Amino acid sequence: MKKTPCKNTRRSFLAKSATGATAATILPRHIFGAPHVPPSEKFGTALIGCGGRGPGTYSGLCKGLDVELVGACDVDLNRAQRFSQARSKGKAEVYQDFRKLLERKDLDLVAIATPPHWHASISIASAEAGMDVLCEKPMTRFVAEGRAVVNAFKRYGRVFQIGTFGRFGRSKDKGSVLKHKIMASGLLKDCKSVRMKKGGLKIKQWSGTPGIPPQTIPEQLDWDLYCGPSPWKPYESRRVTGTHRGYWDYEGGGMCDMGQHHYDPEQWTYAKDHTSPVEITPFAPPSHPEVTGMWAWVELKYADGFKFVMESGEWGPSYDRQPLRDVSIDDLSKEDQEKIKAMPDPEPLLSFGEAVKQRKQAGGHPEAAHRAACILHLANLAIRLGRKLNYDPDKEVFVNDEEANRFLNPPMSAPWRV
Amino acid sequence: MNTKDILKAFPQPEGKILRTIDKEACEKAVEQIIAGGKKTVQEIVELIVEPGKGEDIQARHALHATAIRVGGPSNEKNRKAFASHLASTLSDDRPKAVKGFVIRQLQVCGGIEQGSAIANFLTDPDDHIYEYAAQALEAIGPETVTHFRKAYPKAKGAPRLTVLQGLGVQRDKDSREAFRKATKDNDLEIRLAGLWGLMRIASAEDAELLLAQSAKESGWGRIKATAYCLELAENLEANGKNKEARAIYLNIKKTRTGDHEEYLRESADRGLARLK
Numbered sequence: 001m002k003k004t005p006c007k008n009t010r011r012s013f014l015a016k017s018a019t020g021a022t023a024a025t026i027l028p029r030h031i032f033g034a035p036h037v038p039p040s041e042k043f044g045t046a047l048i049g050c051g052g053r054g055p056g057t058y059s060g061l062c063k064g065l066d067v068e069l070v071g072a073c074d075v076d077l078n079r080a081q082r083f084s085q086a087r088s089k090g091k092a093e094v095y096q097d098f099r100k101l102l103e104r105k106d107l108d109l110v111a112i113a114t115p116p117h118w119h120a121s122i123s124i125a126s127a128e129a130g131m132d133v134l135c136e137k138p139m140t141r142f143v144a145e146g147r148a149v150v151n152a153f154k155r156y157g158r159v160f161q162i163g164t165f166g167r168f169g170r171s172k173d174k175g176s177v178l179k180h181k182i183m184a185s186g187l188l189k190d191c192k193s194v195r196m197k198k199g200g201l202k203i204k205q206w207s208g209t210p211g212i213p214p215q216t217i218p219e220q221l222d223w224d225l226y227c228g229p230s231p232w233k234p235y236e237s238r239r240v241t242g243t244h245r246g247y248w249d250y251e252g253g254g255m256c257d258m259g260q261h262h263y264d265p266e267q268w269t270y271a272k273d274h275t276s277p278v279e280i281t282p283f284a285p286p287s288h289p290e291v292t293g294m295w296a297w298v299e300l301k302y303a304d305g306f307k308f309v310m311e312s313g314e315w316g317p318s319y320d321r322q323p324l325r326d327v328s329i330d331d332l333s334k335e336d337q338e339k340i341k342a343m344p345d346p347e348p349l350l351s352f353g354e355a356v357k358q359r360k361q362a363g364g365h366p367e368a369a370h371r372a373a374c375i376l377h378l379a380n381l382a383i384r385l386g387r388k389l390n391y392d393p394d395k396e397v398f399v400n401d402e403e404a405n406r407f408l409n410p411p412m413s414a415p416w417r418v
Numbered sequence: 419m420n421t422k423d424i425l426k427a428f429p430q431p432e433g434k435i436l437r438t439i440d441k442e443a444c445e446k447a448v449e450q451i452i453a454g455g456k457k458t459v460q461e462i463v464e465l466i467v468e469p470g471k472g473e474d475i476q477a478r479h480a481l482h483a484t485a486i487r488v489g490g491p492s493n494e495k496n497r498k499a500f501a502s503h504l505a506s507t508l509s510d511d512r513p514k515a516v517k518g519f520v521i522r523q524l525q526v527c528g529g530i531e532q533g534s535a536i537a538n539f540l541t542d543p544d545d546h547i548y549e550y551a552a553q554a555l556e557a558i559g560p561e562t563v564t565h566f567r568k569a570y571p572k573a574k575g576a577p578r579l580t581v582l583q584g585l586g587v588q589r590d591k592d593s594r595e596a597f598r599k600a601t602k603d604n605d606l607e608i609r610l611a612g613l614w615g616l617m618r619i620a621s622a623e624d625a626e627l628l629l630a631q632s633a634k635e636s637g638w639g640r641i642k643a644t645a646y647c648l649e650l651a652e653n654l655e656a657n658g659k660n661k662e663a664r665a666i667y668l669n670i671k672k673t674r675t676g677d678h679e680e681y682l683r684e685s686a687d688r689g690l691a692r693l694k
Contacts, residue, residue: 099638105678128645130681155648156685207435210478213470231522231553232546234469246435285441286428286448286483288475289522293436316441387490403489403497403527410525411553414576414583415607417614 043356044106046071048098048122049114050083052242053136057163058087061111061134064353071101075226076218076240096222098122102129109356112136113163115240115250117230120145121416123160124152132159132356137260139366139373141230141251143396144409146370148418153366161352161362162369166265171349171363176269179327181343183271183306187336191305193327195270197262199313202254208246208291212236229416233290246292252380253292255310259376263308264364267375270306270327273368276393277375278303282382283316298379303393310379381407421461424450428476428483436479444483451484452496459503468515478519485523497527505532514545521547525554530561537565540581541573548577552584563588570596579607586615594621601631606639610646617646620653622662629669644670644682651689660693667693 045067047058051074061067069088073095074080084092095101102110102125110126112119112135120140126133133153139162140146153160170176182188214234217223223235230249233239244250245257267273277300284295296316300308306327311319329337349363374396381404382389390399398404412418427447429436451458465477485504488497504524508517521539524532536558539551555562566584570593573581582600585593593615600612613631616624628650632643651666667686674682 102641103637105676125641129641130678155652155688156681157688158681204435204437207437209431209434210436211431211473211475232549285439286444286479286486288436288479289482289519290478291436294439315437315439385486385490400491401489403486406526406557411556411587413549413553414580415611417583417587 042066042068043108044068044070044104045109045111046073046092046101046104046107047083047111047113048073048101049112049118049136050074050079051076052113053163054079054083054111054113055086057113057134057136058083058111060163060165061109061352064351065109065356067109070106071095071104073098073101075222077220097225098125102126102131107131109134115244116252116256117141117250118228120149120418121229121412123149124418127152127156127158127160130156130158132352134161134163134352135369136163137264137369137373138251138256138376139260139369140377142408142410143374143377145418146366146373147396150366150370157359159352159355159359159362160364160366160369161355162260162264162364162372164261164264164364166261167268167368168349168351168363170265170269171346176265177345178329178340179269180271180346181340182327182329182332183269183304184346185336185340185343187339188304188327188331191302191327192325192331193270193305194307194309194322194324195266195326196309196311196319196324197266198311200262201258201310201312203294203312203314204254206245206251206254206257207293208243208253208288209238210288210291212238227413229412232413247290248292248384249290251292252376255292255380255383256373256376259310259379260369260372263375264369264372266308267368267372272302272306273371275302276371276391276396277301277308277378278391278393280378280382280389280391281321282379282386282388283319284383284386285316286386287384295383298382300375300379308375377408419450421454421458421465424454424458425462425465425476425480428479430475445487447480448484448487451480452488452500455499456503456506459500460507463504463507463510463512463516463520466516466519468513481519481523482526485527489527498529498531501528501532504528505535508535508538514542514547518545518547518550521550521554525550525557528554528558530558533558533562533565537562537569540565540569540584541577543575543577548573548580552580556584556587560588563590563592566590567593579605579611582608582611582615586611586618589618590615591619591621594619594624597621598624598627601627606635609635610639610642613643613646617650617653620650620657620659622654622657622659625650625654625662625666629666629673633673644674648682648685648689655689655693664690664693 069092072080072084072092077096080094084090084094110131110133112122116138119135123133123135215236217235279301281299283297294315297311297319309319352362355362424447427443429439462477462481466474488500536551536554539547542548566581570581597612597615600608603609628647632647635643651663654663667689670686671683
């Protein structure tokens with residue numbers, strides 16, 4: 001583990017500051033014990049993954065809360081130092097290894113904006129260390145990671161919010177609330193609806209570049225720690241700083257980069273937060289082993305008949321298996337329509353800040369975020385495998401396809417494991 | 419058709435990415451590779467080079483596409499044949515980085531029959547090939563555990579941790595003693611892998627060991643070791659061993675007394691409430 005020594009650490013400042021007035025403003029939250037948080041409380045915060053989306057994710061973490069940045073962590077030390085300087089005039093301690101950061105006793109909230117192959121492991125470790133988490137999307141790199149995150153946050157009673165917020169708007173939109181109630185009611189049998197997302201998934205923008213020769217690892221970068229749970233590969237610069245999205249080892253192309261933004265609110269609208277598709281049908285050419293690439297469309301069917309369709313609009317034929325059709329109140333009998341009208345509206349979704357203060361579940365909670373990520377992972381696996389897949393959303397395994405199941409929980413590089 | 423001509427169906431980058439790809443031609447090429455048998459597979463592997471030592475984008479793409487396409491239901495005959503041809507190239511004289519790529523394709527399509535060929539690399543520290551071997555065997559399934567058991571006493575350095583973790587991945591109850599011994603190692607990650615292994619096999623008789631070791635650890639080690647204690651309690655509960663699970667929760671409540679460990683006491687309380 002590597003750690004950059006910092007002359008004026010928060011902890012040493014605490015030790016030196018004996019006056020009650022000073023100490024009271026920076027005591028960690030758990031000192032106060034009770035779940036209700038006094039309005040004067042200040043939360044110790046940190047950002048892990050300080051490049052790209054990092055600063056924006058950290059701002060999301062702080063919204064509505066009184067915070068003090070105590071740590072900035074990145075495998076690229078220059079980025080961590082820049083963030084500490086920008087947000088705390090260099091007072092926040094700088095780390096290269098998140099394990100050392102999570103040992104801090106004055107840390108309450110963690111923003112995670114690393115590439116996605118680290119999201120699950122760091123989220124779980126943060127919960128194990130007692131922290132609440134706001135994590136960039138996509139939540140995970142593969143399906144089993146998501147279940148492990150759900151279990152960890154349940155085990156430790158911590159708050160988790162995924163870094164996409166479209167569902168909050170949907171939950172206040174009358175039309176979306178009506179669709180949510182229709183689908184949640186279970187009254188709509190043999191649903192004929194087909195919802196399509198055409199374009200916007202940045203297929204070419206986030207395709208990787210194969211065959212680049214290895215390069216010298218920059219001095220400030222801990223490459224082994226960057227690879228972490230993913231298979232180790234020789235360093236080349238397109239595997240980091242944004243273009244990582246085009247490599248299966250770290251993300252799942254534009255599908256995973258943009259998909260959770262689109263499908264998280266759709267999943268809320270159509271009341272699918274606690275399940276996953278059962279049939280996934282792709283149209284795609286054979287994938288490259290390292291880099292993400294082209295595909296035409298993917299159809300994902302749920303057990304009730306409802307379908308999501310993704311069409312890339314950047315390669316291959318258009319989707320033409322079924323006409324598009326939305327859910328409507330007219331799909332129900334008059335009697336059932338009355339039942340929908342009598343249904344209460346869903347509970348308002350809590351923001352991350354509200355959830356932290358109230359010690360309740362945030363709107364983008366782990367199960368919902370996991371299920372939304374599963375839409376993307378299942379679509380990508382169908383693209384990669386080039387065949388129709390049947391999925392059991394309760395057991396979270398493919399049915400009768402042993403080779404496909406190997407992609408749901410690919411082994412990690414030691415010492416990382418979920 | 420010769421092998422180099424078959425590979426032409428697969429694209430070369432245009433503007434850095436594989437933007438123009440002919441699905442039909444690629445699928446046909448895969449069929450030709452399968453039909454070409456061992457000779458074609460060996461010829462493709464011959465065309466794969468170490469990263470930075472030449473151009474092999476189409477060969478890698480074709481080999482991977484075939485490894486994927488031979489998988490799935492009702493394709494067992496082709497899968498077994500292709501995996502066997504691939505594994506046969508591991509004994510040839512070629513760079514470890516190339517063998518590592520072949521092993522990664524066996525992670526996709528290999529079976530227990532390829533276990534021995536892959537396991538030869540479990541203790542080899544060069545070019546991370548031990549990691550690729552362990553991950554391929556883990557993906558193939560629990561029947562590969564014997565290879566991890568055989569390799570562990572011989573594994574040194576980085577492969578030792580990887581092989582120990584592999585035993586934990588496979589939930590190998592026959593490795594209980596190895597896990598126990600590992601919890602006393604000088605290396606923190608070996609200790610944690612040992613504790614994790616005991617948690618994975620839901621070893622009720624080792625609950626006290628886990629609790630004692632977690633109390634001795636500090637910092638990151640304490641965070642992870644405590645997590646494994648709580649997960650062990652859940653595993654024991656799932657196996658109907660409520661009494662043993664309760665003892666773990668009570669211990670955590672009693673020993674995690676720091677202000678910053680309140681969330682652990684709360685976690686133990688939730689576990690105890692479930693057991694009522």
